Amino acid sequence: MMPSRSSQWEDTPETHLRQIIECLSSLIDLSKSVKVFAVKWQPIRAKLEELRSVLASMEEGGGVQGNPAFSRLMSAVMSSVTEGFDLVRRCVDLSYSGKLLMQSDLDIILAKFDLHSRSLSGMRAAGVVAPGCAIVVPRPASGACKEEMRFYVRDLLGRLKIGDAEMRRQALVSLRETISENEKYVRIVVEVGGVVSVLVGFLDLSDREVQEEAAKVVSLIAGFDSFKSVLIGAGVVSALIMVLECGSFVGKEASLACLAKLTENSDNAWSVSAHGGVIALMKICSSAESDPRLIHPACGVLKNLVGVHEIKSFMIEGGVIQMFISLLRSRDDNVRIGAMEILQAMASGDERTRQLIINGGGIRSLMRILDPSTTVSSRSREVVLVAVEKLCFSSATSIKTLIGHRFLDFLLYFLQRGEVPVQELALKVSAKLCAASEEANKAMGVAGFMPEFVGFLDSKSSEVRATAAEALSIMVLVPKSRKRFIQEDHHVSTLLRVLDLDDGNSGIKQSLISTLLAITRSSVGRRKVINSGYMKSIEKLAEGEVQDAKRLTRKLSTNRLRTMLSGIWYS
Structure with a gap:
């Protein structure tokens, strides 16, 4: 179907170019015999004809093919042509493994030929310039006019198109530094025709340093929402995924950063999936040879993608749940965090997935991370607390499993000894847990959570005080917990003192009054409140129309009157 490898590259650059043109012609003719996926093959054939036309015009002009960049691009074109012959053969023989996979392969080859065509057109427009004769234009000073900036960007574009590998690398470094220092350059870079196409084309080159620098520049551009569509239209997704599959560590790192920014928009998730990105990302996460510094950002991109149900x-059919649960056992802190975050995202609003995670050992693995005896970062503690709440608090069975895995012990430990961010998050999670389950509420009363909540009522943070007050108002609804609370004089006095002092948060007052209403159900509780010396404060709140304060005042006043009458009767 095409010339043998031994005859592909002979004496001169002119001969090489002639052979590529002949191979393109042969591929065009053979593609016409394909009966399946005719709609897919039509744009591929049009792109092949466009490529052949550009190369034919270059052959007539002469001289360009002596340029090193042109030679490298010709190697890439020939590689894509070889791949095209293989796709033709599989379509003709009906030897493909699946329709969806073949459609994806055809989309990828179309993107490759489109990339080659645009790169060749750019070279033809630039002409032939000897790299050693290039004049380097200095970067404009800060505050330079737009025309000076455009001129500088155009000069960089010229060096990118016709320079050798080192000149290209230096131009890309200059472009990256320029964009980083002055955001106004980003719009100019995008507006100057050809820059984005050249950058995307460099992602497909075998020169690692050029590929890495191009990926960094593209990632910077992707940080601006208004330019993401330009990158997508230039075919950046397929190029980035190719870097993930066979690029260097630096190239993969920059490509992952770029994909993370692009997939913040769920519309771009389909493009990543169509070009085989999901499989490439899953491979990074599952491979024992993958660098942990790549696994975390790969999890981040996949987290963006799981928002699309299909x-x-x-991913679930591909076994990712067990893969991410196994990553929870990683020694790398960032890998564990990435796995927890994506599991949480997958389970959001999806009961079936949530159960798959729990039944697959998710709770056990999360508790290993939360265990105070393990050496993990505070950030890991925070993420695992959030993940546990999202995954487990909506099911009584899951909460029971949590309690069986010592979750209350760990939670109480961090309430007492955790670093401030972890401690405050543990308080929020504790409040939500006692509200989510009566069984958990009872167990927390026995475990000793109430004294910790009372202690948080003296926090300088109004948010912390409000959370502690809310948790107490829920816990005292359990009779045994209420009895424990009343038995401690310090608890009641602290509650009343905070109620008297806290003037800024109506939510705190409401929770504290709800707690008082609960504890005054017992005669001991009522007596302690009446004898506390804070009755005037409570009456003042009732006068101020604070919700439930009037009920509490009537309750306590009636009881106080009965006590007085009882004293008179028996005197």
Whole structure:
């Protein structure tokens, strides 16, 4: 179907170019015999004809093919042509493994030929310039006019198109530094025709340093929402995924950063999936040879993708839940965090997935991370607390499993000894847990959570005080917990003192009054409140129309009157 490898590259650059043109012609003719996926093959054939036309015009002009950049691009074109012959053969023989996979392969080859065509057109427009004769234009000073900036960007574009590998690398470094220092350059870079196409084309080159620098520049551009569509239109997704599959560590790192920014928009998730990105990302996460510094950002991109139901279903069928649960046992802190975050995202609003995670050993693995005896970062503690709440608090069975895995012991430990961010998050989670389950509420009363909540009522943070007050108002609804609370004089006095002092948060007052209403159900509780010396404060709140304060005042006043009458009667 095409010339043998031994005859592909002979004496001169002119001969090489002639052979590529002949191979393109042969591929065009053979593609016409394909009966399946005719709609897919039509744009591929049009792109092949466009490529052949550009190369034919270059052959007539002469001289360009002596340029090193042109030679490298010709190697890439020939590689894509070889791949095209293989796709033709599989379509003709009906030897492909699946329709969806073949459609994806055809989309990828179309993107490759489109990339080659635009790169060649750019070279033809630039002409042939000897790299050693290039004049380097200095970067404009800060505050330079737009025309000076455009001129500088155009000069960089010229060096990118016709320079050798080192000149290209230096131009890319200059472009990256320029964009980083002055955001106004980003719009100019995008507006100057050809820059984005050249950058995307460099992602497909074998020169690692050029590929890495191009990926960094593209990632910077992707940080601006208004320019993401330009990158997508230039075919950046397929190029980035190719870097993930066969690029260097630096190239993969920059490509992952770029994909993370692009997939913040769920519309771009389909493009990543169509070009085989989901499989490439899953491979990074599952491979024992993957650098942990790549696994975390790969998890981040996948987290963006699971917002699309079909993509999430495909991932689950591929076994990602067990893969991410196994990553929870990683020694790398960032890997564990990435795994926890994506599991949480997958389970959001999806009971079936939540159960798959729990039944797959998710709770056990999360508790290993939360265990105070393990050496993990505070950030890991925070993420695991949030993940546990999202995954487990909506099910009584899951909460029971949590309690069986010592979750209350760990939670109480961090309430007492955790670093401030972890401690405050543990308080929020504790409040939500006692509200989510009566069984958990009872167990927390026995375990000793109430004294910790009372202690937080003296916090300088109004948010912390409000959370502690809310948790107490829920816990005292359990009779045994209420009895424990009343038995401690310090608890009641602290509650009343905070109620008297806290003037800024009506939510705190409401929770504290709800707690008082609960504890005054017992005669001991009522007596302690009446004898506390804070009755005037409570009456003042009732006068101020604070919700439930009037009920509390009537309750306590009636009881106080009965006590007085009882004293008179028996005197």
